[in-house]
Amino acid sequence: MGKRHISLKDLAEELGVSISTVSRALKNHPDISAELTQKIQQLAHERNYVPNPLAMGLLRQQTKMIGVIVPDIVTHFYASIISGIEEIANQHGYFCIISSSGESFQKEVESVRNLLKARVEGLIVCLSQGTKEFSHFNRLIETEIPLVFFDRVPSGLNVPTVTVDGVSAVKSIVHHFYENGCRRIAYISGPEHLSITQNRNRGFREGVAECGLPFEEDLLVSCNMSPGNANAAAKKLLAQPKLPDAIFGINDTVAFAAMKEIKRQGLKIPEDIALVGFTDEFHSTVVDPPLTSVTHPTFEIGKVAAGLFFKLIEKGGSFSENIVLQTELVVRESSKKKR
């Protein structure tokens, strides 16, 4: 099978010089004569020499690896954020190891352990839906291993985070509904313990208040964000004696499920019920009618999170910064009552 990679030693032997000479020549050390340097670099190139990162890592105690934990990798939202992270990581000569928690607390804990075993230099994570307690990050925090959270972030932990301004985003949705003549605005929310849910709920209440509408308990239902569960929530809303004239789904999965149920019941979107989602997929334009939705700056979130990570690497972990990005409301057919 042959030797797969050649080492400094191989080069040194072939040229009859010492290993350190080769090492120096390869980094253009001024001590080495121009000819020798030239000759060595030439051979290294021919032989396709690449320094062994394992050796370097051992020496410098760094793996150039970032662990990334997401609830799930097959969602466009996370996949896109990961792309952003990788872009910045690669620019710094780092690689990412992606680990999916599958929305399970248990798997998240395991991911942390495994990634640490692999000696990643730090972690960038979005909490799983099942995570309500953060002690599995204690070791990182104590030993000041770089740790950045995005989107779903822990409460009460003094760590760098990147989130999106959910309060403003949902407020603008409510105002948008209002401007389109909606007065019974319903909301299918998510699990209470998630930071994103809390923010969006607050945005909803404040938005409704700002529009001078009464807050009606019946118009706020929760679900676990699965399609089936979201469908049940939509059914509940549509079973009310006085129908809502607008529904906001906490994410696109939820909005899609609601759309299906609304249509199934023979109601028209947006005429009977206006519908707006919160982007985690990118198929808003494919459904009928096209779904008005808040756009996450996903790629940006990833880049910013990675940026924070490298600040942490450089500054040695002793800083915290909470970055909040803005979203954009993209209005499509599903919410345009006025013409």
Added chain:
Amino acid sequence: MGKRHISLKDLAEELGVSISTVSRALKNHPDISAELTQKIQQLAHERNYVPNPLAMGLLRQQTKMIGVIVPDIVTHFYASIISGIEEIANQHGYFCIISSSGESFQKEVESVRNLLKARVEGLIVCLSQGTKEFSHFNRLIETEIPLVFFDRVPSGLNVPTVTVDGVSAVKSIVHHFYENGCRRIAYISGPEHLSITQNRNRGFREGVAECGLPFEEDLLVSCNMSPGNANAAAKKLLAQPKLPDAIFGINDTVAFAAMKEIKRQGLKIPEDIALVGFTDEFHSTVVDPPLTSVTHPTFEIGKVAAGLFFKLIEKGGSFSENIVLQTELVVRESSKKKR
């Protein structure tokens, strides 16, 4: 910032024994006395000792890393395959480094180089759309570094591959159309040089022949699989004097684009035109009408590819196997002309 990780040496010093004793005790070497072993393991556990993979890797010349190159990570199709790969990889104690070629040949070449630099033990790859030439894999093949391809595989290279039976899949689509009364079956195909395109094209021609229909050049148009380009292709089909009564889109992106155009022109699906896609996204159920589509066993593809990879690792690269998986036609509203 404190010491992040502790080593055998730390343990040895604390206990006043030698490093090798600790090393042996940790792997239950029979030479070490039961008490000492017990004591050492106890301390190791307390101190959260984890062997340094860098040191192990250097020693054994292995990184336990697999490089995975996909055209793009934000597509459900690839993301799901990656999950499958990671499942098997993790079972073997391996991690994956994902690299996205962005459908660009140039970036694919770079990815190969970077991954090799990082000393992955091998590569699992799906070719980019821009790749028509495979010399960037030569070094891997010559040095017998494990290399597995899936879905879009190179022609003429004797390497293990995992693909899907596109010929049968498309044949069954054509038959399905035929059974639903369609007689002018159109096809929006992809780039000619891709193996998947070739297979699906063959399936289309054979299927049409099997149904006893004439093959009409005008009913086969190609696109580069981007939404815009697919839309143009659909327009071309719909501009024909004699409209097709069925359209097959080579993937879901293409089918979605066609659906939009068909609707825009005021035509009904499936009454006027039946529509079928080939799954790379999972929103077939969200569009209106729900899209009949061929389902890829994506997770399975990933698992099988990883399985092949580990065979290669074990057998030292000297084997090749081409696995073909079957797809499933999931019939939804978009193609049901009969009731």
Added chain:
DNA sequence: TTGAAAGCGCTAACAC
């Protein structure tokens, strides 16, 4: 039953 030493590939301080 345990310890010492070499070596995986590399860098850097220290010779000469």
Added chain:
DNA sequence: GTGTTAGCGCTTTCAA
């Protein structure tokens, strides 16, 4: 200018 050496963390002969 170039070579020697120690050491990063670990396993594994070889000694004791």
